[in-house]
Amino acid sequence: MTTSASAGPRVRPRAEIAQRTLRTDRWWLAPSLTVFFLVAWLAYGVVRVFLQENYWVAEYGYLTPFYSPCTATGCIPEAAHFGRFTPDHPLIPYAPLSLPFLLLFRLTCYYYRKAYYRSFWLSPPACAVPDTHARYTGETRFPLIFQNAHRYAFYLAFVITAINTYDAILAFFGERGFGFGLGNVILLINVVMLWGYTASCHSCRHIMAGRLTHFSRHPVRYRAWSLISKLNARHMQFAWITLATLAITDFYVMALAAGWITDVRFIN
Numbered sequence: 001m002t003t004s005a006s007a008g009p010r011v012r013p014r015a016e017i018a019q020r021t022l023r024t025d026r027w028w029l030a031p032s033l034t035v036f037f038l039v040a041w042l043a044y045g046v047v048r049v050f051l052q053e054n055y056w057v058a059e060y061g062y063l064t065p066f067y068s069p070c071t072a073t074g075c076i077p078e079a080a081h082f083g084r085f086t087p088d089h090p091l092i093p094y095a096p097l098s099l100p101f102l103l104l105f106r107l108t109c110y111y112y113r114k115a116y117y118r119s120f121w122l123s124p125p126a127c128a129v130p131d132t133h134a135r136y137t138g139e140t141r142f143p144l145i146f147q148n149a150h151r152y153a154f155y156l157a158f159v160i161t162a163i164n165t166y167d168a169i170l171a172f173f174g175e176r177g178f179g180f181g182l183g184n185v186i187l188l189i190n191v192v193m194l195w196g197y198t199a200s201c202h203s204c205r206h207i208m209a210g211r212l213t214h215f216s217r218h219p220v221r222y223r224a225w226s227l228i229s230k231l232n233a234r235h236m237q238f239a240w241i242t243l244a245t246l247a248i249t250d251f252y253v254m255a256l257a258a259g260w261i262t263d264v265r266f267i268n
């Protein structure tokens with residue numbers, strides 16, 4: 001691409017070849033799998049969020065992350081760790097203070113942008129495969145300019161992950177007092193992975209030391225930045241792993257609450 005001060009950006013035309021792409025590998029496989037798994041996960045999530053039942057196991061104090069914090073007036077009182085004050089309506093989730101922000105966090109995530117720009121918007125679907133759109137405006141206009149709000153979504157997601165951690169700790173103290181079962185292990189793995197995803201966020205890395213020019217004068221921030229940078233290299237993996245751990249955790253809690261299975265108990 002070349003630029004001129006008077007005429008603005010000038011895009012070089014594509015090489016004149018008959019083929020859409022010269023790639024002969026299965027470049028379409030990754031975007032197709034991304035569509036399949038994201039749509040499947042969203043379908044499951046929407047059904048679960050609006051089911052408004054089987055989200056709490058009183059005996060062991062297990063609360064699914066899809067209903068945390070449970071603030072609707074219709075929530076089971078013991079599951080509402082922060083009070084019940086939001087409307088109880090079939091079209092309003094029981095956790096209306098977290099789910100929209102978590103959705104915003106994932107929608108504006110740098111990794112998920114790549115995933116859905118490629119897989120749903122085909123812009124472009126893969127390297128060396130042409131964009132299906134004639135023009136490219138990037139994230140400079142409405143609505144995509146709101147992608148730049150990711151840093152603020154990160155702050156909120158940080159708080160919500162802390163709430164999920166609090167739920168996982170409370171789950172050691174059910175109706176029968178202190179106990180430890182497979183559900184605790186699943187809840188703990190989920191929050192550890194959620195912290196991995198949250199801490200490996202590009203915004204978190206930038207907040208930690210993105211503007212520092214002298215690392216030597218900020219050794220603690222430098223150490224934190226170095227650690228986050230290592231996690232950041234695995235951000236895509238955390239993005240997918242947390243989708244899996246969230247769904248597994250929710251399904252396990254639902255299966256227990258519905259009486260389909262019983263928890264495997266190690267202590268009490």
Ligand code: FES
Binds near residue numbers: 105201
């Ligand atoms: S959560 Fe993915 S970049 Fe911030």
